[in-house]
Amino acid sequence: MKIDSFNWKILRCLQHNARQTNVExxxxxxxxxxxxxxxxxxxxxxxxxxxxxxxxxxxxxxxxLKAIITLRAFMGKLKxxxxxxxxxxxxxxxxxxTGDENIVMIVVLKNQKHLEFFIDQLITYGESKTQIVLSQxxxxxxxxxIN
Numbered sequence: 200m201k202i203d204s205f206n207w208k209i210l211r212c213l214q215h216n217a218r219q220t221n222v223e224x225x226x227x228x229x230x231x232x233x234x235x236x237x238x239x240x241x242x243x244x245x246x247x248x249x250x251x252x253x254x255x256x257x258x259x260x261x262x263x264l265k266a267i268i269t270l271r272a273f274m275g276k277l278k279x280x281x282x283x284x285x286x287x288x289x290x291x292x293x294x295x296x297t298g299d300e301n302i303v304m305i306v307v308l309k310n311q312k313h314l315e316f317f318i319d320q321l322i323t324y325g326e327s328k329t330q331i332v333l334s335q336x337x338x339x340x341x342x343x344x345i346n
Contacts, residue, residue, distance in 0.1 A: 209239060270300060
């Protein structure tokens with residue numbers, strides 16, 4: 200699907216606030232509301248717009264720690280881990296990566312004891328490294344047009 204300048208304007212609006220109405224977006228991009236609705240539908244159908252989400256603050260619901268954990272899987276343990284990681288409630292995001300480690304995960308944990316318990320579960324799959332997140336410098340930055 201071709202993403203023209205109007206589609207980029209619509210995407211910027213939605214990435215800023217996905218709860219805006221088509222009428223509000225239409226005013227911002229200089230189009231009619233039905234035209235905006237049609238473009239949004241086409242971008243959804245093409246997979247350009249993947250979803251509309253509610254972001255929940257882990258800290259406001261009781262998690263005290265956020266961590267980045269990398270894993271270097273033991274020989275023969277990567278594929279089993281790729282299935283197992285989908286069952287961990289602590290994991291917000293998991294990426295298979297290149298380099299010395301195979302996996303990087305973003306996790307939330309109740310406390311230090313919960314972190315220890317979680318790391319103990321990873322031991323059977325590989326060698327892990329954990330970094331505790333102190334603060335978030337960039338938050339949900341929008342995808343921008345490639346020039």
